[in-house]
Amino acid sequence: MTADENWWNGSVTYQIYPRSFQDDTGNGYGDLKGIIRRLDHVAGLGVDAIWVSPFFTSPMADMGYDVADHRGVDPSFGTMADFEALVTRAHALGLKVIIDQVLSHSSDTHPFFLESRSSRQNSKADWYVWADAKPEGSPPNNWQSIFGGPAWTWDVRRRQYYYHQFLKEQPDLNFHNPEVQDWALDTLRFWLDKGVDGFRLDAVNHYVHDAGLRDNPPDFRDKTEPDYKTYEMQYPVHSKNQPENLAFMERVRALTDSYPARTLIGEIGESHYPVERLQEYTAPGRLHQAYHTALMHKPYGAAFFCKQIEAMFRDAYAGCPNWAFSSHDVPRHVSRWSDHAVTQDDFAKMTAALLLSLRGSICLYQGEELGLGQSALSYDQLVDPEGKTFWPDNPGRDGCRTPMPWEAQAPNAGFSSAADTWLPVLPPEAARAVDTQGDAESVLTFYKQMIGLRQDQPALRAGDLVFLDMSEPVLGFVRGGEILCLFNLGLTEAVIDTANVGDTLLSRFADVQDEQITLGGNGFLIARRLSE
Known part of the structure; x- marks a missing residue:
């Protein structure tokens, strides 16, 4: 692992979804102590860093992305002392630590929101996005929620609507308020002082909304079939990607640069003009890396990959995309692209070689190194609100979030000693447990070889x-x-x-x-x- 200021450029990061990595308390849910126990496995891959998905205090309406205390550890994951021990152990193993930051919104149980909704005159009254109803009682504009339906919910306490780009349990913070921006920067500073090496900024282009609350226009793209999400029927030109957001990115970067060798990865969710957004968010003085989602969806093929990668680096772009094939939000790629697989193992190895040969930084998702496919869950096993809403066309994200299999013959494949786990470990995934992949031909062995090759060859890590x-x-x-x-x-x-x-x-x-x-x-x- 490199130790310079630009260690992140060309790096390989391993994403850990805490709820599903390792349960050390026996309650069926993964935790921070479990991550610590399994860090040797991650370090053994040869990666540079870990990205730990949310472990903050939360009622878990959206599995931790609805944060009730941005500076606290949810008891289901452990304590702040456990997190500090995790950072210490990771650093001892030569791993940088990147954590999620979900700043665009909070949980509706957050003390800030509870105060904000209590009246129109209080210290947090303008910390969230509130608006009056239209004269006939409908929402103030046509903005739609990513998780379905209008992005506005009526609140009887304030007799106003509040805005939520995701679930109604995730009200949006008002980044037009300077106090909110200062609070967000103080939150980042809190975690930097804990020793983290960077942040993956969730939904980073959603922070600032159009202050005039103008309607979004219809989506201009040609489509071959009807949308199943109302959100996809609009071009969200006013509900996100506002110029003020880029100015705030510069404040975030200035704070981060005041600490040595830190990095910022932005999840820039934008399907309409993805390259332009990625480039503007990673312009000098803004984010270091753009978490690029173009290769995390259904399209596949040489022409498609070539087009996406060439587009990213056009116009002499010198920034750093962060490429991934799989994550906690999309079907695992060996299943998503299974029509192109000779065998699951062959395909897992070829796609690993491709991903780890790309220019930019790389993010691997836990279990990817085992060649895990998407778990085929039934409706009654789902917990993801997206899956429950859009089943069966979209079964949601649970299939890629099932627990990590460690020992094939152990209860719950070694993930937990509990009788029941929050999501089940199904037999096809248990059969690919870590302890079954010690031979020279395993997918796990291949990932180690390919990561090692990337780390040993400067041309693969940083060349054009x-x-x-x-x-x-x-x-x-x-x-x-x-x-x-x-x-x-x-x-x-x-x-x-x-x-x-x-x-x-x-x-x-x-x-x-x-x-x-x-x-x-x-x-x-x-x-x-x-x-x-």
């Missing part, structure tokens, strides 16, 4: 990326002018005519003969490129 002229299903590029990367994204054999291939660094199903390379389905080649 130039695409080669290839035909589907082959994706090819050169990193740093010296490492050739070829991937067969299809199911059948592909033959590639190419010269200047030197020593192989890592490959699967690749046969190199003079100026011709044959890649089997899901095969790849990472090799030295000889000078022309």
Whole structure:
């Protein structure tokens, strides 16, 4: 692991979803002590950092993204002393610690909101987004919630509507109020003083809304089928991405820069103009990294990957995207793209090689290194409000949040000793437990090899990326002018005519003969490129 100010540039981060990583208290829910116990596994992968998803005080309406105390640890996860021990242990293992910060909104049980809703005259009256009803009683504008329905809920105490971009239990804070901005910066300072090395800023482009509450226009994109979310029927030009938000990013960056070797990763959720948003949020003086979601959805193929990556780096962009294929919010990629897999293991290895060869920083999601697929949960097993609302078209996020399997034959695959866990560990996932993957051909072993290669080769970690002229299903590029990367994204054999291939660094199903390379389905080649 590098120790310089720019350690994050080209880094590999491992996302931990605390509720599902390891239960050390026996209550069926993961906790901070469990994370500490399993950190050797993470360090053994060779990654630079961990990103710990929310562990803050919360009633868990949205599994911790509804925060009731941004500076507290929820008792279900442990204590502040446990968190401090986690930071100490991670640093001892050479791991940086990045934590989520959910600043755009709070829980409706937060003391700030309880005071704000109590009257129109109190010290927190303007800390949230309140608006009067229209004369006929309808909400003040047409903004829609990401989780379904109008983004406004009527409150009988204030006799006004409050705004919530997510659940009604997640009222939005009013970042037009300077006191709210100062509180947010003080919250970041609190955790920086605890020794964290950076933040993943959740929904970072949602902080500031249009003060005039203007209606959003209809979505301008061509669509082949009706939307199932009303949110997707609009272009959210007024409900997020306001200019004042970028100014606040500069305040966040200035604070972060006052501490050595820290980083900011912004989750910039934007489907309409994703590259432009990512670039403006990571312009000089703003965020260090943009958590890029373009490769975390259904589209697949060489042309698609090429288009997304080239778009990110156009116009001489010198910032740092943070690429991921899987997370706690999307179906696991080996299931999402399973139509393109020869076998689950073959596909897991090829996609790992691809992801870890990209320019920028990389984020891996817990269990990805085991080749875990999406858990097939029934409706009665769901806890995610999104899944319950949009079932069956969208079964929600629980399928990627099931507990981490550690020991295949242990109760709950070693995640917990409890009779019941918050989500079940199903047999297909238990069969891929860590203790089953010690041999040389396992997915886990391959991840260690590929991460090690990225860390050992400066061209893979920090070099530029130039695409080669290839035909589907082959994706090819050169990193740093010296490492050739070829991937067969299809199911059948592909033959590639190419010269200047030197020593192989890592490959699967690749046969190199003079100026011709044959890649089997899901095969790849990472090799030295000889000078022309």
